[in-house]
Amino acid sequence: MAISEQLARTIIDPKAYSEREIVDAAFAEIRASQPLDKAELDEIEPFWVVSRHADIKEIERQPDVFRNGDKSTFMTNREGNEKVRMLTGGEPNLIRSLVSVDGDEHKALRGVVFPHVTPRAIRPLEEQIRGIAREFVDYMLSFEGECDFAADVAFLYPLRVIMTVLGVPREDEAFMLKLTQELFNNADPELNRARAELTPEEALKSLWETTMELEAYFKAVTERYRANPTTEINSLIANARIGDDYLNHRQLMGYYIIAATAGHDTTSNTTAGAMWALAERPELLRQMQDSPDRINAFVEESIRWEVPVKHFMRSAASDCEVSGQQIKAGDWLMLSYQSGNRDESVWTDPFDFRIDREANPQIAFGYGVHVCLGQHLARMEMRILWEELFKRLKSVEMNGKGERTISNFVCGPKHVPIRFTVN
Template sequence: MISADIAATIIDPKAYAAGRPIDEAFARLRAESPLDIAQPEGFDPFWVVTRQADIREVELKNELFHNGDRSTVLTTIEADRKVRQMMGGSPHLVRSLVQMDNPDHANYRRLTQGYFAPQNLRALEDRIREIARGFIDRMAAHGGRCDFARDVAFLYPLHVVMEVLGVPEADEPRMLKLTQELFGSADPELNRTQATVADTDAALQSLQGTVADFMMYFNAMTEDRRRNPRQDLASLIANGRIEGQPLGHLEAMSYYIIAATAGHDTTSSTTAGAIWAMAENPAQFRKVKNDPALIRGLVEESIRWETPVKHFMRTATEDTELAGRKIAKGDWLFLSYPSGNRDEAVFDDPFAFDVTRSPNRHIAFGYGAHVCLGQHLGRMEMRVLWEELLPRLESVELDGEPRRMQASFVCGPKSVPIRFRMH
């Protein structure tokens, strides 16, 4: 059994915001009990999977470890009971690819897989470059000081994804706000109550309100795209068919929500994390500035370094064994991606930010059948931004204390104040 203090740390949104307590907790677990049970107060017991090899094994065995049987993110006993009450027995407020198992997962993924394939995305690169240049010009106009997270990293991927989806530019602030409410439900600065959420009812009410706002917006969009289809992702979802039938309402709305939120938020976090890391490591900044061939390395290392998705849960469908431990049918497993991406067995000097790291076998996008659908788009957005920004950026340093959001599921920087010189 994992000690109560470590169990409390790995579920604490504030620990993820601080960074170091989480790194230390998982380093200790990898060394002392890499696969063990945690039972923090108010939660069902769950296995904490900390080593990359074990996380990969779970992710590869989709029939043995399901996404959808229980909540796909860690939740309290009380919150789980209330969600099931609201959702007619289902543990999920939304039902996106993340909450699906086969055959639904394969069928729903196939609907947009071609859209996100590298060969299709290549056609978008010129437009993405144009968008990146626009944001870099705006950054230059700040005159040497800005909050890179708020002024660039949040807005650039948001604009790309909303354009891909078909959301008008005027609605982008609304989409950003709703996304931050959804992933920042534990953060008093970001959730819709603007307060510390102390109880399950308040947290769920806040989340439910956010999901309802998203659904209202995308419902109107679906009706529009059925009448007037365009060459955008929204039209694909609105007019998509699974086994000859239109998508179910909850599934269609959930598809939009995951595209609109995960589609930009994770890229924003990684981009903000990269500038933060380079501001703290001037030698790494100079390396990549002087050698554009290292930009792809910078992208991969910043994805590993930031690992915006902190965990997903899986449920064992039968008795099995993992890393020599007996897992019972129905057991819940917590896959820790930050831990897998700091695994000493996989990475030399895992706590160093190194743009020359090669190979870089991180698992920030997941692994196996559930690997992130938008990974190629995210990589392209980051590569293009650095290709455009680094030749113009002479220097960068922190201009105050960067801060991360408080969240144990999806978490990244919310403020990265920098001073910079540009030409």
């Protein structure tokens, strides 16, 4: 029997993710009773809900069987899927990025940036990033005891870091932030392009317009960096070749767009979520100040806690069995990182924020050949920010109600009002 309609609707409902407890409760029920089962809703192609940590890994371990590029890589309804194929000339994803390609193409594209984002390659950036972190800590302190940590700090610091690494000038940061928010928060009237509730048709139109605006921006970037190559990542992308040829238009645009959007929104959400957790737990700040060696545990737990990428989809290229379920060629699957990171069989107290876990095999960066390309940079920039902040922060508490974005894809807190004192 399929997962109940009510549960299936809850786990794809953007509004439910803005009240995270609702989604967490739904997934807890699914993990307990039907951890890998089908959801069947009229307006959406049936999809398997993969809710357990082990099953997500099992599927991501087999990229030739569970492919990214054959169907949409994020949850869309039948009508949306059809329109995307019309707009793209037959492709299932509006943007052809690393997450929507497979096999040799994926390997070749990933190889363009991968050597430049390994832990060793990014080590020389540490001092520059620390400088940026100090600027943002000073900026936060300039609010004299009260700020919206999400909007005033967490959205801006990872933005500055990634734009510096990519080579995007400071004056373009606000533009990048706006378009990223439009892309990932299309269901949220506060952040989407039209600043309104949208019908599915309007939502797709606005995504397309945002994509076109980003493409126009990056077209000029390609011209600039081909004329004058540098070591910045956008220049590596502009000048990369597969065989003798430059990346084609869709590959180029997809690469720029994923790096410039996923490269900060995810980290911003995690940072905002960690501050929210701190502000609700006075003992946590004390623990961090007494045990600065727990900083990596804090960062890892904040990534597990926030899970800024809620899901990605896969489609089966052949028949196979996972956890006793028969998956058929062509079936569509939702890998729920939100659920996998709350799996009771992996963590004791998955709904608590704890820095004393012996192991924390969080799966919020995904797994396997598509595992997050920016994971080491994300960890490093968050560690540095917290190191700098913990030196200065004496106390922090919520100063009103926090608010999450309305989205079922890449999302997190949009308002974290705090009151704080400093040393």
